[in-house]
Amino acid sequence: MSPRGREDGLGGRAAIAGIGATEFSKDSGRSELRLAVEAVRAALADAGLTPADVDGMVTFTMDTSPEITVAQAAGIGELSFFSRVHYGGGAACATVQQAALAVAAGVADVVVCYRAFNERSGRRFGSGVRHREPSAEGAALGWTLPSGLLTPASWVAMAARRYLHVHGLTPEVFGHVAVTARAYAATNPAAYFHGRPLTLAEHAASRWIAEPLRLLDCCQETDGGQALVVTSVERARDLPHPPAVIAAAAQGAGRAQEQMTGFYRGDLAVLPEAAVVARRLWRTSGLTPADIDVGILYDHFTPFVLMQLEEFGFCGRGEAAGFVAGGRLPLNTHGGQLGEAYLHGMNGIAEAVRQLRGTAVNRVPGARRVLVTAGTGVPTSGLVLTADPQG
Numbered sequence: 234m235s236p237r238g239r240e241d242g243l244g245g246r247a248a249i250a251g252i253g254a255t256e257f258s259k260d261s262g263r264s265e266l267r268l269a270v271e272a273v274r275a276a277l278a279d280a281g282l283t284p285a286d287v288d289g290m291v292t293f294t295m296d297t298s299p300e301i302t303v304a305q306a307a308g309i310g311e312l313s314f315f316s317r318v319h320y321g322g323g324a325a326c327a328t329v330q331q332a333a334l335a336v337a338a339g340v341a342d343v344v345v346c347y348r349a350f351n352e353r354s355g356r357r358f359g360s361g362v363r364h365r366e367p368s369a370e371g372a373a374l375g376w377t378l379p380s381g382l383l384t385p386a387s388w389v390a391m392a393a394r395r396y397l398h399v400h401g402l403t404p405e406v407f408g409h410v411a412v413t414a415r416a417y418a419a420t421n422p423a424a425y426f427h428g429r430p431l432t433l434a435e436h437a438a439s440r441w442i443a444e445p446l447r448l449l450d451c452c453q454e455t456d457g458g459q460a461l462v463v464t465s466v467e468r469a470r471d472l473p474h475p476p477a478v479i480a481a482a483a484q485g486a487g488r489a490q491e492q493m494t495g496f497y498r499g500d501l502a503v504l505p506e507a508a509v510v511a512r513r514l515w516r517t518s519g520l521t522p523a524d525i526d527v528g529i530l531y532d533h534f535t536p537f538v539l540m541q542l543e544e545f546g547f548c549g550r551g552e553a554a555g556f557v558a559g560g561r562l563p564l565n566t567h568g569g570q571l572g573e574a575y576l577h578g579m580n581g582i583a584e585a586v587r588q589l590r591g592t593a594v595n596r597v598p599g600a601r602r603v604l605v606t607a608g609t610g611v612p613t614s615g616l617v618l619t620a621d622p623q624g
Contacts, residue, residue, distance in 0.1 A: 241513075243337055243479070244480050244481050245466065245478055245479070245480060246333065246336070246466065247332070247336040247337055247463055247465055247479050248466045249329065249462065249476070249477040249586050250280045250282075250462050250463070250464050250472045250476055250477075251276040251277060251279040251280025251281075251282065251460075251461065251472070252279055252460070252583040252586050252587070253272050253274065253275025253276030253277070253279050253459070254272050254275060254457065254458060254580065254583060255268050255271045256423075256457065257423060257424070257455050257574035257580075258353075258425075258455070259354065259425075259454070259455070259456060260353065260354040260456060261351055261457065264351075265296075265350050265458075266297070266303065266306060266349075267306075268350070268458035269303045269347050269348075269458050269460075270303060270306045270307045271458060272457075272459050273303060273307045273309075273345050273347055273458075273460045274307055275460065276345060276460035276462045277462060279462070279474070280462040280464075280474070281473040284307050284308040285309075287304070287309045287310075287343050287344070288311065288313045288314065288341045289312060289314035289332060289335050289340070289345070290303065290304055290315045290344065291315070291317070291318070291328040291345070291347075292317055292346070292347055292348060293321070293324045293348055293577065294317045294319045294320075294324070296317070297350070298347075303347065313340060314335045314341040320492060320608070320613070321577065322533060322608025322611070323608040323612050323613040324607065324608075325348070325531070325577055325579055325605075325614065326483075326578070326605055326606065326607040326616045327607065328461075328579075329346055329461060329463060329479065329482060329582060330479075330483070330616070331344075332344035332345075332346050332461075332463035333482055336463060336464060337465075342464060343463075343464045343468075344462075344463045344464070345463075346460065346579070347461075348460075348576055348579040349458030350456070350457075350576075352454050352575060353454040353456050370492065373491045373492070376494070384443070385493055385533070385534075386442045386443045387443040388493040388610065389443075389446065389533075390442075390444060390445060390446050391501065392540075393445050394445055395501035396501070396502040396536055396539070396540060397445060398502075399550075404437075404444075404445035404446075404447070405433065405437055406554035407436075407535040407536055407539070407554075408433045408437060410450075410538045410554075411436050411450060411535055411571055412433055413557055413564055413565065414564075414565050414568050414569040414571040414572040415429065415430050415431035415568065417565060417566050417567060417568045417569070417595050418430075418568025418571075418572025418573050419568075420594060420595055421567055421568050421572075422594070423573060423574075423594075424568040424574070425572070425573065425574060426568060431449065435449070436449045436450075446534060449571075451533075452532060452534065452570035453570060455574040455576060457576055457580075459576045459579035459580050459583055460579075461582060461583065461586075466478055466621070469621075470621065475589065475590055475624050476624075477585065477589045477618045477619075478618065478619045478621055479616060479618060480517070480518045480520070480617045480619040481513070481514045481515075481517035482517075482616050482617075483509070483510045483513035483614060484509075484510065484612065484613070484614045485506045485507065485508070485509030485510035485513070485613055485614070485615075486509065486612035487505025487509060492610075493610045493611060503540065503543075504541060504544050504610070506611070506612055506613045507544040507613060508544045510606070510614060510615040511544055511546065511615070514615050514617050515546075518617040520617060522545060522546045522547045525547075525602050525603070526563070526588075526599070526600040526601060526602050527563045527566060527585065527597050527600050527602075527603045527604075528547075528562045528564050528565070528604050529565055529581040529585050529604065529606070530542070530564065530565060530606050531570070531606045531608050531609060532565055533570060535571070537609045538553075539553035539554055539557070540553070540609070541609060542556055542557070542562075545604065547561075547562060563597045563600075565584075566588065566597065567581065567584035567587075567595070569581065577608070578606075578607050578608060581605055582618075588600045588603055589601065589603060589618060589620050601619060601620040602618075604616070604617055605617075
């Protein structure tokens, strides 16, 4: 049984010691396997480690480059741990959680988490359902596809419409999230939208995708790869960069959870899966929203950023747009998936590490505690990363 009433034993026992990425583009010109290997090698170099040091690998189920194939191509030898996490972007932080669990349990010493895809030039997730093998979890789509709800944007639009109705708001409130992301992206040379900030008027003038979502409420489609190296805190202290300590990690699925189509489980204006993660993160870390210096919140669609802020307790229900507009928390300082790149949230974890190292382009001075979340509307995950208390 899950230890619902107490903290788990994982916090503070593992750290992210290396980060690496390819360039983020719309046409990489190379295979997804090559992107994965490039990112893995870059992360190991950043950590001051070699492929021979790696004995664990974690990735997503929606990945064309299996752990053993990446290991072989990257020059990694024997593996004692390998794992995949389901549910698309909801898996991002859970890859780190599984790596940390393996390290804490002594199953592996150095675990690489990675994600690589040609999501723009190859398979575009935003294009929605095209062909799907029959499955139990896919049965839920049988209720939505005949109504014309064929894409992620259309599924999220249902929840976004309800959110606006419940709180008496208009679609313009979503623009605060987009403008904030693009402001940070504009000063980030790695971001696709580098040098291209956004105004609220430009957001409001962008075309409808699925009302009340406009084009600029939707994340990008990106080719690229991102990798992270997880090891023990003790070992990380001997490596080149200050460790980003994994103070808490959690997964969460709500009651009657579906993948993006949970229209019948109760209140559409909330994210129960995020609430599960929030409770576990705050309990395990011993922190509260007031303690967080930077928020890296999964921004596949702007409405879900607002709803996450409310689920995690940064503000009251319906108050998140004002919270973002007021700049009360540095949010997605790399530009997020709206402004930097869409790597299923892995690039957001890397930004959290940079903030703790003090190397982020849009550095938040004195940042020591960062909240990172993964994709919502699906079973999800989250992390609280902190600076090394001995640093």
